[in-house]
Amino acid sequence: MKTIIEPFKIKSVEQIYFTNKSQRIEIIKKAHYNPFLIKADDVIIDLLTDSGTSAMSSAQWAGIMIGDESYAGSNSFFRFEKTVSEITGMPIVIPTHQGRASEKILFSIIGGKGKYIISNTLFDTTRANVEASGAEGVDILCAEGKIPSMIAPFKGNIDTNALEKFIKEKGAENIPLCIITVTNNSGGGQPVSMQNIKESSIICKKYGIPMFIDACRFAENCYFIKKREKGYENISVREIAKEMFSYADGSTMSAKKDAFANIGGFITLKNEELATKCRNLLIITEGFPTYGGLAGRDLEAIAIGLNEVLDENYLQYRIRSTEYLSEKLVAAGVPVMQPSGGHAVYIDAKAMLPHITVDNYPGQSLVAALYIEGGIRGVEIGSLMFGKYDKNGKLIPAMMELVRLAIPRRVYTQSHIDYVAEVIIEVSKNREKIKGLEITYEAEALRHFTAKLKEVSS
Ligand SMILES: *Cc1c(COP(=O)(O)O)cnc(C)c1O
Numbered sequence: 001m002k003t004i005i006e007p008f009k010i011k012s013v014e015q016i017y018f019t020n021k022s023q024r025i026e027i028i029k030k031a032h033y034n035p036f037l038i039k040a041d042d043v044i045i046d047l048l049t050d051s052g053t054s055a056m057s058s059a060q061w062a063g064i065m066i067g068d069e070s071y072a073g074s075n076s077f078f079r080f081e082k083t084v085s086e087i088t089g090m091p092i093v094i095p096t097h098q099g100r101a102s103e104k105i106l107f108s109i110i111g112g113k114g115k116y117i118i119s120n121t122l123f124d125t126t127r128a129n130v131e132a133s134g135a136e137g138v139d140i141l142c143a144e145g146k147i148p149s150m151i152a153p154f155k156g157n158i159d160t161n162a163l164e165k166f167i168k169e170k171g172a173e174n175i176p177l178c179i180i181t182v183t184n185n186s187g188g189g190q191p192v193s194m195q196n197i198k199e200s201s202i203i204c205k206k207y208g209i210p211m212f213i214d215a216c217r218f219a220e221n222c223y224f225i226k227k228r229e230k231g232y233e234n235i236s237v238r239e240i241a242k243e244m245f246s247y248a249d250g251s252t253m254s255a256k257k258d259a260f261a262n263i264g265g266f267i268t269l270k271n272e273e274l275a276t277k278c279r280n281l282l283i284i285t286e287g288f289p290t291y292g293g294l295a296g297r298d299l300e301a302i303a304i305g306l307n308e309v310l311d312e313n314y315l316q317y318r319i320r321s322t323e324y325l326s327e328k329l330v331a332a333g334v335p336v337m338q339p340s341g342g343h344a345v346y347i348d349a350k351a352m353l354p355h356i357t358v359d360n361y362p363g364q365s366l367v368a369a370l371y372i373e374g375g376i377r378g379v380e381i382g383s384l385m386f387g388k389y390d391k392n393g394k395l396i397p398a399m400m401e402l403v404r405l406a407i408p409r410r411v412y413t414q415s416h417i418d419y420v421a422e423v424i425i426e427v428s429k430n431r432e433k434i435k436g437l438e439i440t441y442e443a444e445a446l447r448h449f450t451a452k453l454k455e456v457s458s
Contacts, residue, residue, distance in 0.1 A: 004320045007313045017041050024372050032452035033368045033437050035377045044375030045420055050343045052256035053408035060301045067297025072288055076296035083303040088245040090268035092275045096286050097293030098265040099254025103129040105281045110176040111135035118178040120158040121187040128446050145187050148337040148348040153228040154193040156184030164203050172207035181214040182221035189341020191224035201247035210249040216257040220342030223315040238310045260305035260409055264298050322407055328421040334428045343406055350401040353434055358383050358397040360436025360456055366403045369434045374423030378405045385448040
């Protein structure tokens with residue numbers, strides 16, 4: 001088989017600014033060892049997130065020019081609504097300015113004290129919005145998903161036995177929603193199988209609990225279904241997506257992911273009563289229901305992007321380029337989550353840095369080391385992001401200590417990725433020298449965005 005090439009040509013480029021290692025040692029120290037506090041110009045390869053960082057196509061930029069900026073009833077809204085409805089099969093489409101705005105609206109309505117929101121794994125903003133409503137977020141991930149080194153096709157699956165057991169235990173009346181994240185971002189970008197989505201929907205229906213999909217990476221997930229799940233080999237990704245959404249009562253979406261947009265999101269629904277409540281809240285917090293916190297031009301870019309992401313040549317390249325980086329790291333003995341996820345490679349920092357205890361944040365320590373070595377910016381998905389304290393102030397660590405290297409869509413070429421692999425392998429060779437970190441400042445919610453840290457002295 002020949003090399004799978006980038007299925008696009010580049011006609012507009014952005015300069016990368018280079019720094020040297022001693023400059024980066026100073027920069028990371030000034031940024032309190034938190035990659036969110038580093039200036040983008042001081043980053044060589046930015047793998048902080050794949051969110052809003054995609055390169056838009058020339059068709060999307062052309063769409064920007066024809067955006068209809070009418071306050072109400074904009075043309076662009078109707079094109080957006082039609083596209084989303086066609087893909088999801090859902091009749092109600094509510095635009096929002098990004099994924100978490102959809103979550104805020106949804107959970108303000110259905111959440112609340114004493115309630116449980118179940119998921120395979122709630123993403124950090126999703127969990128924060130669940131908890132902000134007073135409800136409790138419950139992750140019921142399958143066993144394979146919790147073992148980073150284990151190879152299995154659908155490590156994002158929810159544990160359906162545990163799901164039913166939990167519902168029986170807590171009572172369906174206390175569970176207003178089950179939301180399945182595809183692909184499972186916080187659990188390694190791992191896909192969820194169609195069978196699992198179907199079984200979950202059957203269980204939820206049995207107890208009268210609505211099931212939603214957190215659809216940020218729906219196309220990547222559906223491509224994995226096509227490649228890995230029996231019976232889907234010859235079905236188009238578009239049709240697979242339609243089937244997947246058919247089992248759900250609604251979805252939340254960040255268009256900054258699989259819609260190749262720099263901003264945007266939406267909620268899709270089947271229930272008119274819930275839609276009315278959502279729209280009423282939308283008007284207070286986001287805007288009129290035909291723009292929802294977005295400009296008409298953004299709605300155009302999203303609509304065009306949603307059709308582009310279903311191009312299977314693109315998806316083949318996308319999934320392969322992530323796998324390519326993962327393969328290089330595995331070959332060099334770097335412990336990574338296996339198999340590679342759709343949008344990112346996750347390094348198992350706990351396995352790589354056994355000399356750093358969880359309360360010295362091995363993931364964050366590795367993030368700092370990657371930046372110093374090669375100007376690469378990744379993000380910790382571990383106890384800095386998800387850690388809690390018990391009554392005595394002792395850290396309750398996260399399930400895993402991962403470093404996520406998220407690959408922006410259509411942005412970096414193969415040589416950029418080769419460079420990334422070289423830097424990581426170099427860091428891995430000198431792993432014993434990496435020092436742990438301790439927190440000097442933290443906010444109450446989503447602390448990883450603004451936390452300040454320093455190297456432990458010992
Ligand atoms: C990014 C993301 C969100 C939140 O979307 P924003 O646009 O960043 O607010 C929700 N869920 C998942 C799985 C995500 O990846």
